[in-house]
Amino acid sequence: NLVHNGDNIATPGVGTWNVTLDLGGEDNFSATVSQYPNELYMTGSGVGLDEENWNWFEPLQLIPVHSHPELFWKIVWMKGSGEFKFAPQADWGDDFGVTGTANADGVYAKGGDNVTVPATAGYYMVVVDMKNNTVQVTEPKVYGIGSAFGSVWAAEDANYLFTIDNANEVIEFVGVPDDGDLRAHVAATTLACDWWQAEVNIDPATGDIAFRGTGGDPASFPLTTGQTISLNFKAGTGSAAK
Template sequence: MAIKAGGEGFNIVDVSGSTRTVYGPGADWKLDEELDVDEPTEGLWKGTLTESSNKFTVPEDGLYHVIVDFGIKKVAMARVKWGVIGGATPNGWSGSTPMTESAFDLNKMTFKVTDLLLLKNEWKFRYSNGWKIILDPEFDLGGGVTGIKVNSNFGGAVNNLDAGGANIANDVYGVYTIELTWEAGKGYTASAVKTGDGPDLPEYPENLFLIGSAVGGWDWTVNDVKLVPVHSHPELFWGIFSMSEGGEFKFSPEQAWKGDFGKAGDATNGVYAKGTDNIAVPGASAYYMVVVDLKNETIEVTEPGVYLIGDAVGSWDAAGADNRFTVNGTDDISITKNLVADKELRMHVSASTLACDWWQSEFIILNGKIEFRGTGGDQERVKVSGGNQTIKLNFKDGTGSIN
């Protein structure tokens, strides 16, 4: 509701038949300065709802969200300054892009942003940099659920806004004007109009990162899990990761919630279509190989296919069954093989969607470290002693050994 600053203020009135009960702020009504991380930051007041003619007042003209729970006699009021946020927006999911507020009007107010570059991704409306207001964090709702919370964001669709709803999909890359209008007695309506084409984007990103509870958490500041680019195939990335059972993960071309993506639907033979949903670890805690094909928009999650190749094993056939490493749970990936003396040790990975020559996805062990070729040139060579040798690869810490 739009509220004018000043001494007049307002009361909350409960009408039940012919009975009118007037409420005002209790003695504990105050600006909350110990906000939860998800709560709006532009001014949030909370307190007890009390039968009183004392008025609620605001410090400035503007739009406010007033939340009342007559059952527990609690009330909250938040200053509303709308913005947009999401993987489609300039700041990704890390921060809102503010919308300009129209001149104050008690009956109708509009928030607008122009010349906004939107990627083909998802986004939402949220006000005052918050996702929800926590009216009572401990109230028992039954079924093991606690806390009374009210959403401070809109999802769903531009023409069918849903408080706290699913992310809004933006299907066409370009420059947009977005408006969100509140009208007394009618609520909110929105529009998103494409006004121009965006600048040409690089066809494929230089880097691709993986994040999620499957690999240590969703915090970009501590997560540095990176996929390996494939030589001569800028559309392809791969990686082998130790993943936790029950965990989930997604991808992003940078270490931020911008342009991030996951899967759509269910996998066919371990291959998902690219989409926006989190990808679940498909089984027990173990090493898994992930291949992302940005051209065909697929994501493959499979058992690691790691192979020896070359003169050291007497064969240059890629992905030879006799030269495949064994996955040892979450410990390491290893192979014991009778090697030809004084020959170069070369290794590569293979998967059904990794459409490249073996050397384009090769790696070596150099000074005890796994060194990926990636998009680089021919690597320094490491020769092996002859006889029965065990080669171990630890992709968790990037180490390898030959014994």
Template structure:
């Protein structure tokens, strides 16, 4: 009996020791040892005023935007996703289980200009200082919080929507497809059923936003001495989501109907699935390429010797430019000769070649078998819309876009009339007669038939973009983002589509 009591006492002691060891871990599972003090590891935490911090509100080092769609480290920058309830909060620093700094500051709202692509209403900013006033959360919800020690600022925003965007999604790279769901302190889940996904790529985003941009000069490139821009999107793969540019676009390898889910857990972070649930109708059989031909073409523009008849395929080379993410669209700016005509073909032969039928409405014909007449000598933009079965021939609409063309918050507006190029047929050039700045020079085209598949609106400007590199006009087409050409303060841009050259002065 005494031996039994000794064994029982020994087992009870082991159980007590095990319980004490368990209690010495914080709620994130990190062993910080026994004794008094806070049950969290060293670091920065968002803590309700007058309360101890918890591990699920920790801010951790994170990458930020880098040039050329990259990601880079930033010393003293940290970010976190957390559920916060209405009340006052501070940022606290914990060292060896003690709060060694309590940070607050003056709070203000920032009406976001960059990255505001849907109904996002900006974000909250705190000019951080030790001992500063606690900042206020006015609505329960999931928040992204960032702290930058170099700029002494706290930024936070409530994440009210989750969406998918990309060439695989119904809205392409232009519009988010929203997921529905709810979030609590225990986690959040959002989903969409029966969504049509193409064999292409996509990403997940909060609040229709790629990032929150805190650069000192948003017209300059990403650099650590110019502030920072932190990610609110996720790529990589469905099995391993990565923030922002740390992860490539998520590949959808099979076209079909899908159920897509996105979840957030306060300990495990974000997870996603895309489960195919059905097939889709076959895609229209759009051509992979289109070519122009005709005696309206200026033969000196082609690879011929300038003496042959433009109706000869072996002597003409006028490939049209495909539009990114819109396989039904092709365009080309060309010089056309008076009293001539043109046609279009998916190969350099007469099989499946087409022109127009009937009369034009504002330069737009229905596709048919007749030659498309040239109204007068000069530059024209030709657009073939294979979904609507139209062919357009009109004066080119060429626009500059970006910080080289202005700084009034409209410089990134597509088809901005203040940034439109002038067509100078007398001198055979298309030029920007305004003054550019020492920034990236980006250019795009627009036309009435250059529209997305359902005809609901124009394609995004970058989907019909080109630039001047080393004196040549280079088209983006269906490729990735292009290299950059720098302007100079007080400079100009001139384009010659007859020989495919351009100058940036």
């Protein structure tokens, strides 16, 4: 806790650190020191809406990974041409991109160059690892898990991999196997976490795509056998229907 005329706040090492102050309680102030940004955004000429052109028109905020402050991800629509970069706020400052070329998994070293989008327009998965200083751009993978998917709780089960339908701007699963609540997660080679730490769902109250992020379990979204789950990450909406 913070105290009047107390000791200096120590950082764990050399580098850039974020200091978060909690002033919410009388005589119970606290400070948290983190090496990683609390938020991460992207902008450029090759991502998001047509109006998005290096101008932060639409805040393209990446999703933080639960219990992994070094990791952020986002499934984003890329336009087939153009570039993008990242920043820890929806504005310029401490922005970054990549350096060099990507490996076979689409993994770049973090650097100062713009990231060139793939030549085919559509959805792509972006993962930023601030600890290992990598940026990955790859095919998105969304998996169903749990009671509506054979009651299988093993991550990345190929039987429950969603299909990318770029023509209709959705990622979908056709023919839910069982009645149950929707549970789903994303995956990528640099997204080193448990499935629930990168969970995606549908908000039953709004129909918006819901992300666990750093929060708790999502609200239950009931499914019935045979439904098709559609996730439009461009619009931020989801649905399930026969």
